[in-house]
Amino acid sequence: MTKMIGSLLGVLLLLLGASVRAEVPDRRFDPINQTCRIFQFAQMREGARFFRGVCLRCHNATFDNGMRPMSVLIPRSFSPERWTRIFTEKYSLCAQNGSWKELSADDLLKLNDYLYRGGYGTWEDYTPLEC
Numbered sequence: 001m002t003k004m005i006g007s008l009l010g011v012l013l014l015l016l017g018a019s020v021r022a023e024v025p026d027r028r029f030d031p032i033n034q035t036c037r038i039f040q041f042a043q044m045r046e047g048a049r050f051f052r053g054v055c056l057r058c059h060n061a062t063f064d065n066g067m068r069p070m071s072v073l074i075p076r077s078f079s080p081e082r083w084t085r086i087f088t089e090k091y092s093l094c095a096q097n098g099s100w101k102e103l104s105a106d107d108l109l110k111l112n113d114y115l116y117r118g119g120y121g122t123w124e125d126y127t128p129l130e131c
């Protein structure tokens with residue numbers, strides 16, 4: 001009986017340890033300006049607003065103009081590193097055809113920050129800090 005309580009306690013401590021170690025990243029390296037961006041509440045909120053206001057207008061599970069189905073984009077759709085690549089290389093069709101042009105370079109950095117922080121795996125794994 002005491003052995004069972006002991007192992008239960010061990011499992012509990014392990015879980016506790018894991019939850020303490022798993023931290024959501026609070027910064028990222030920005031390859032465009034070669035700077036370290038520390039995430040602050042205001043820029044996260046702005047990024048979320050750009051995401052809803054611009055990106056989700058199309059990436060919203062309806063159809064694009066050519067009637068192709070669009071899947072919903074969420075921060076977890078891509079890993080943090082992939083989000084940075086999406087914003088650094090701007091290779092997607094929408095970036096190429098000017099659908100992002102209402103957002104300034106600074107807006108896009110904030111949007112990248114927001115999506116990086118919520119990217120796939122950041123809430124359940126330990127994401128090493130880039131800077």
Ligand code: HEC
Pocket residue numbers: 051054055056057058059064073086092093094095099100103111
């Ligand atoms: C005017 C509509 C429109 C807007 C606004 C828009 N997109 Fe897109 N996006 C598209 C279309 C159309 C595609 C190509 C769809 C496909 O390839 O299935 C696409 C493709 C993408 C892809 C590539 C998906 C993949 O699977 O590789 C990413 C990433 C993306 N968009 C991100 C964004 C982000 C971030 C924003 C906001 C800044 C945004 N989009 C705004 C229409 C839009």
